[in-house]
Amino acid sequence: MKRTVLVSGGNRGIGLAIVESLAAQLDDILLLGCRNIKEGQERATSIGHNVHAVELDLSKNDVLHHHISSIMKKHGRIDVLINNAGVLYEGDALKLDESLFYQTMQINAMAAYELMRACLPGMIENNYGRIVNMSSGWGSFAEGLGGPFSYSVSKATLNALTHTLARQVPDTIKINAMCPGWVRTDMGGQDASRSPSEGADTAIFLTNLHNDGPSGRFFRDRKLISW
Numbered sequence: 001m002k003r004t005v006l007v008s009g010g011n012r013g014i015g016l017a018i019v020e021s022l023a024a025q026l027d028d029i030l031l032l033g034c035r036n037i038k039e040g041q042e043r044a045t046s047i048g049h050n051v052h053a054v055e056l057d058l059s060k061n062d063v064l065h066h067h068i069s070s071i072m073k074k075h076g077r078i079d080v081l082i083n084n085a086g087v088l089y090e091g092d093a094l095k096l097d098e099s100l101f102y103q104t105m106q107i108n109a110m111a112a113y114e115l116m117r118a119c120l121p122g123m124i125e126n127n128y129g130r131i132v133n134m135s136s137g138w139g140s141f142a143e144g145l146g147g148p149f150s151y152s153v154s155k156a157t158l159n160a161l162t163h164t165l166a167r168q169v170p171d172t173i174k175i176n177a178m179c180p181g182w183v184r185t186d187m188g189g190q191d192a193s194r195s196p197s198e199g200a201d202t203a204i205f206l207t208n209l210h211n212d213g214p215s216g217r218f219f220r221d222r223k224l225i226s227w
């Protein structure tokens with residue numbers, strides 16, 4: 001089956017590694033979500049003929065809705081959604097500017113919810129869908145909700161969305177969350193232990209799950225981990 005795959009934040013870091021890796025599966029059409037469309041188009045062209053840049057800014061819901069409807073008008077149904085884009089701001093709850101908390105919740109969790117809501121009806125109609133939510137061990141209660149306040153709360157919210165939404169869709173649709181490990185990107189820094197393609201590996205695995213595969217679960221290194 002020829003699938004249309006949308007990757008948010010596909011222009012750099014782990015998202016770019018996901019696009020590059022999936023583009024090698026030549027049957028898939030890759031939509032590289034980005035904010036700077038000119039840069040995104042240059043990236044897409046350099047990766048392959050099955051990669052197309054699409055404008056996808058998650059900062060505000062009205063802009064996001066406009067971008068989602070343009071993408072669907074041009075490319076039709078999304079079969080695979082990878083909610084990868086994310087931000088991380090340092091700061092404890094009482095010291096952080098509250099606008100940064102709301103911005104983090106919007107980009108890391110609410111926009112992922114909006115994208116899932118937009119893509120799920122088409123997936124349900126087609127009896128096929130794969131959604132990968134790029135979370136973090138810092139969003140795991142079992143691992144202690146470490147990391148900066150707004151980041152860990154937003155990723156815990158993304159985990160909760162994954163767990164609950166997966167129960168409310170047919171089992172031909174797989175919605176899972178994952179932690180990529182500590183990855184050498186602008187967010188992870190250059191001392192991180194993993195390359196972007198190592199960080200992308202579990203996402204590729206989850207997009208290729210069979211119909212009897214798991215849903216509503218949390219993964220690292222292709223293995224289940226605790227919420």
Ligand SMILES: NC(=O)c1ccc[n+]([C@@H]2O[C@H](COP(=O)([O-])OP(=O)(O)OC[C@H]3O[C@@H](n4cnc5c(N)ncnc54)[C@H](OP(=O)(O)O)[C@@H]3O)[C@@H](O)[C@H]2O)c1
Pocket residue numbers: 008009010011012013014015034035036056057058059083084085086087107134135136137179180181182183184185186187188189192
């Ligand atoms: N790196 C790690 O060690 C690590 C560990 C655990 C989880 N993660 C998660 O993995 C995902 C990717 O992280 P990364 O390390 O690749 O980060 P990164 O290199 O900083 O890239 C972040 C991506 O998100 C996009 N983005 C940020 N704000 C956006 C917005 N308002 N609208 C649309 N796109 C936006 C960026 O686009 P622009 O270029 O336009 O800014 C960029 O493509 C994130 O969800 C992160 O939380 C990373």
